Every structure is written in structure tokens, then in C-alpha cells.
Amino acid sequence: MSGRFGTGAGGADGATSPEARPGNAGAGPADGHPPAGPGGTAAAAARLQQLFEGHRLTPTQRRIAHCMVRRAADVPFLSSVELAELAGVSQPSVTRFAVALGFDGYPALRRHLREVPPAGGPPAGGALTPYQQAVEAEIENLRQVAGLLADAGPVERAGRLLAGSSPLPVLGLRAASAQARGFAYFAAKVHPDVRLLDEGGTMLADRIDAARRAGAGALLCFALPRHPREVTEALDHARSAGLTVVTVADSAFAPVARHSDLLLPAAVGTGLVFDTACAPMMLGRVLLEAMCDALPDAQARLEEFDARAADRGLFID
Structure with a gap:
């Protein structure tokens, strides 16, 4: 699994839980600390990601880390008991987590987070509207993706x-189905056999098996909150069948992380009722570019498609 880190949150299918949205009761940090602006929250999340990177964490510790990233602005002001309650783990688990990161205990970790405040804050000229905050947060998510792509x-x-897998199954259920469909639509213009898997049910495993029998070597998955149980089951089935699983997910701590061979994280925006996925979409397009670079006949296929489209008069521009 990749050592990169992202953020994520979820309520109803593709929806942000009310307490995680700006301006809602329960969203503010403890100890009277003022809530950070969208840029400050994203910067705090990025700083936590850097802190966790390179550490081999247990599933329970990953759950704590995921919770901390989601509540990045609050964490420096939460007690170990409060963090344990938010993450749904025991208080001793929080202590062991801090030690695993190299601190003497949770108080030392919290001091570290307080002493190195993240950059960012409200811009000069007044407070942003909630809609502007949502856009600014998405811009910060894109900046995080840009930073990760330095490597x-x-x-x-x-x-x-993905280029070497023919056929290439592309999986995305519920909130992630749009990402999978968009990738598959463009990938089919350069890849000889792309198979979109955007419906769950008992046929999903059959379609994965069929792709494997036809010669598939890898499967691409888009996974966004809330994460359907079917997705992790499908990924386990794909890996047991011998497929290498590449996943674009909202976080390296997402439930799909331990079911993937290579995970590429891109945070979702949580400032609106329904999560926004600009960063996962952008990462998907970057992945398309990388796949095209690895396909020797990608340019020829694109030119062939353009010629056919012109003959059929498909487009008006």
C-alpha cells in the first residue's frame, strides 16, 4: 500500500455528517479554540499526514489517524478520552498510538500539534461565505494532490x-460511480478493453472473474465516502483472483486501504451537504495521463477516434 495520506468524511451516501460542516453546532474545537478557516483546516490535515507518513500503523491506529485528519483543526485541543470517543476506540489505544508515532504519550503529541500551528486562516478583506469556504477547501485539496505528485x-x-491490463476493469459504486464512469469513458478511447463495474450485487464477482479469465492483470477502483461494504468484498475477491488493485480513495486511512495494493489518496470536500470530489477527479485524470504515457499506441488510437468522429459529425465544434 502507498505511504501517501489524504482526508475524508461521510454521512449519508456521499454526504458530510452535519457536525463536520462549517457553521454547525459541535464542529468547533474544544478549549475555546476558534475554528480554523478552510485553508487552515486543510493545512492542519496535511501536517498530520506528514506526521503519520512512514509509520506502520495497526488497523486501530489507522482508525485514530483517520479521525484526527477529519478533525484536524480540533485535535490539538482534544483530550485522549475525547479523541478515543470520536474514533470509537479505547483511551489506552490512543496512548499506544502516540507512542507508535515516537512520542512519550498522548500529551506530548498534543503539545507538538499545539506548538507547530498550521499556516492559513481567513483572507484579508472579511469572512468568506459558506459557499466560498467550500470552494477554498477544494482548492486546498487540489494543492495537496499537487504536493503528492511531486513524487x-x-x-x-x-x-x-493499468496500461498492461487487458481487459481493464474499473470499479466504482454509489458515490464513486461517477468517478469510475468518467475514467472509463476517456480510457476507452486509448485502451483496447475497458470494463466499467458501477453496479453491485451478486453479479459483481462474476464480472471480476470474467475479466480475469480474459487476461486482466489489474483492477482500478474509485472509493469515496461512505464506503459500501461491497467494495471491500469486491477488492478482496479481485486480489484473491490474482488481480493487482489500484485504488483512488479519499484517504490512506479509508476502509479500502488494506484491501488495495497501490492506493492514491485525494481528499473530498466536506463543506457542503454532499461531499465534493474535485481532487479525486483530478487525480483520476492524472492517472489517465500516466496510462496513456505507458500505452505505445495511445496517440494512434486518439487520432483514429478523431477521424471517425469527424466522419460521423459527432461534435459541433
């Missing part, structure tokens, strides 16, 4: 895996 290795490796 192009994971995306280039993923591109080679």
Missing part, C-alpha cells in the same frame, strides 16, 4: 499497471 513514482507505476 510521480506511484502514479507512473499505477499507469503502467
Whole structure:
């Protein structure tokens, strides 16, 4: 699994829980600390990601880390008991987590987070509207993706895996189905056999098996909150069948992380009633570019499509 980190949150299918949205009761940090602006929250999340990177965490510790990233602005002001309650773990688990990160205990971790405040805050000229805050948060999510792409290795490796798999199954259920469909639509213009898997049910495993029998070597999955149980089951089935699973997810702590061979994280926006997924979409397009780079005949296929489209008069521009 990749060592990169992202953020995520979820309520109803694709929806942000009310307490996680700006301006709602229960969203503010403890100890009277004022809530950070969208840029400050995203910067705090990025700082936590850097803190966790390189540490081998247990499933329980990943759950704590995921909770901390989601509540990045609050964490420096939460007690170990409060953090344990938010993460749904025991208080001793929080202490062991802090020790695993190299601190003497949770108080030392909290001091560290308080002493190195994240950059960011409200811009000069007045407070932003909630809609502007949502857009600014998405811009920060895109900046995080740009930062991760400074190391192009994971995306280039993923591109080679996808280019070398024929057929190429692309999985995305519920909130992630739009991401999977968009990727599959464009990928089909350069890849000889792309198979979209955007419906669950008992046929899903059959379609994965069929792709494997036809020669597939890898499967691409888009996974966004809330994460359907079917997705993790499908990924386990794909790996047991011998497929390499590449996943674009909202967080390296997402439930799909331990079911993936290569995970590329891109945070979702949580400032509106329903999560926004600009960063996962952008990462998907970058992954398409990497796949095209690894396909020797990608340019020829694109030119062939353009010629056919012109003959059929498909487009008006």
C-alpha cells in the first residue's frame, strides 16, 4: 500500500455528517479554540499526514489517524478520552498510538500539534461565505494532490499497471460511480478493453472473474465516502483472483486501504451537504495521463477516434 495520506468524511451516501460542516453546532474545537478557516483546516490535515507518513500503523491506529485528519483543526485541543470517543476506540489505544508515532504519550503529541500551528486562516478583506469556504477547501485539496505528485513514482507505476491490463476493469459504486464512469469513458478511447463495474450485487464477482479469465492483470477502483461494504468484498475477491488493485480513495486511512495494493489518496470536500470530489477527479485524470504515457499506441488510437468522429459529425465544434 502507498505511504501517501489524504482526508475524508461521510454521512449519508456521499454526504458530510452535519457536525463536520462549517457553521454547525459541535464542529468547533474544544478549549475555546476558534475554528480554523478552510485553508487552515486543510493545512492542519496535511501536517498530520506528514506526521503519520512512514509509520506502520495497526488497523486501530489507522482508525485514530483517520479521525484526527477529519478533525484536524480540533485535535490539538482534544483530550485522549475525547479523541478515543470520536474514533470509537479505547483511551489506552490512543496512548499506544502516540507512542507508535515516537512520542512519550498522548500529551506530548498534543503539545507538538499545539506548538507547530498550521499556516492559513481567513483572507484579508472579511469572512468568506459558506459557499466560498467550500470552494477554498477544494482548492486546498487540489494543492495537496499537487504536493503528492511531486513524487510521480506511484502514479507512473499505477499507469503502467493499468496500461498492461487487458481487459481493464474499473470499479466504482454509489458515490464513486461517477468517478469510475468518467475514467472509463476517456480510457476507452486509448485502451483496447475497458470494463466499467458501477453496479453491485451478486453479479459483481462474476464480472471480476470474467475479466480475469480474459487476461486482466489489474483492477482500478474509485472509493469515496461512505464506503459500501461491497467494495471491500469486491477488492478482496479481485486480489484473491490474482488481480493487482489500484485504488483512488479519499484517504490512506479509508476502509479500502488494506484491501488495495497501490492506493492514491485525494481528499473530498466536506463543506457542503454532499461531499465534493474535485481532487479525486483530478487525480483520476492524472492517472489517465500516466496510462496513456505507458500505452505505445495511445496517440494512434486518439487520432483514429478523431477521424471517425469527424466522419460521423459527432461534435459541433
